[in-house]
Amino acid sequence: MRDIVYFDLETQKSFSAVGGAKNKAKMGVSVAVTYSTKSGQYHVYGEEQMDALVEQLVKADLVVGWNHIQFDYPVLQGYTIYDLENQTMNLDMMLDLEREDKLGFRLKLDSAAKVSLGMGKTADGLDALRWWNEYKKTGDKTFIMKIAEYCCFDVKVTKCVHEYGLEHGVIRYEDKAGNPAEVAVDWKK
Template identity: 70%
Template sequence: MAERNIVYFDLETQRSFNDVGGSAHKDKMGMSVGVTYSTGSGEYRIYGEAEVNALVDELVRADLVVGWNHVEFDYPVLQGYTIYDLPNQTVNLDMMLDLQERLGFRLKLDAAAAGSLGMGKTADGLDALKWWQEYKKTGNNEPLMNIAEYCAFDVKVTKCVHEFALGHGHLKYHDRGGHLQEVEVDWK
């Protein structure tokens, strides 16, 4: 029997909540870059806005899509491009939503990565928005490459956090007081 194809996924947007009139309009934010890592192919894929249909196809075909707040953020952004009802036409493990149910609050990917892996993110979404503006203004591809690199690193961190949880049955994170905490998870 073939192994399950797990697709780790993240995207960055072209516009902020303020630019589109609030979080109710995620479908108007636009994707600048989307990145996946597929356990089936063992490869990362970087998608620009022009390849959004191929990205959606990869997500729909996956045996499991793993992300961090992708069901309530990334999928609504993609809904601006597709007729698929992504949350209901994909099999998902949204680690942030699962942890929110367990903990009663939203944990940042950075907190889980720092606690469990001793590594954090390289930038944040605001940097990606600045890079997108720079790319649009200058036409220079370097800011676009910065977005792709940042997003690919987030996908790698997401994958590593998931693999840590699979291997240990828990995640570690730093609470607001800076104390290391542990939460049991069953993501097998």
């Protein structure tokens, strides 16, 4: 059976805290989540488990994410010697949709999820950063659980958007004026 691994992570620090986007490898991982079609399970990784996460990604037949090539992998590079972009098979749905022959602009996962699936994200990366900072201040693991829940839901939304595109051959989204629109996708490769 082919193993598709859906992937997302949340960071410990913002761009401004590490000197800008060029320093993503310094942002640190608070929580990472995968879903494997082979095992049918979600896996939540803490910072001390990055080797296991990298191993799962490298072994996957396909890693599917939303902006994972330009964001998640560069953050994760701070933990590994693997060249993740080139040593994994990937479908970055955001980058695929951004191509000039498709949308020509960056689409947010929330926009695709709302129109394609009728559900949106439960929070955003800034919430996850706030929760991380609260955890660091208080030691209260409830905040880590909030990050894990949010990240798990993002992985679920990513998986559902991918499956929608596979089934329908299109992704529906809100255009820049807020109207429903769709774009053709060919993700069955």
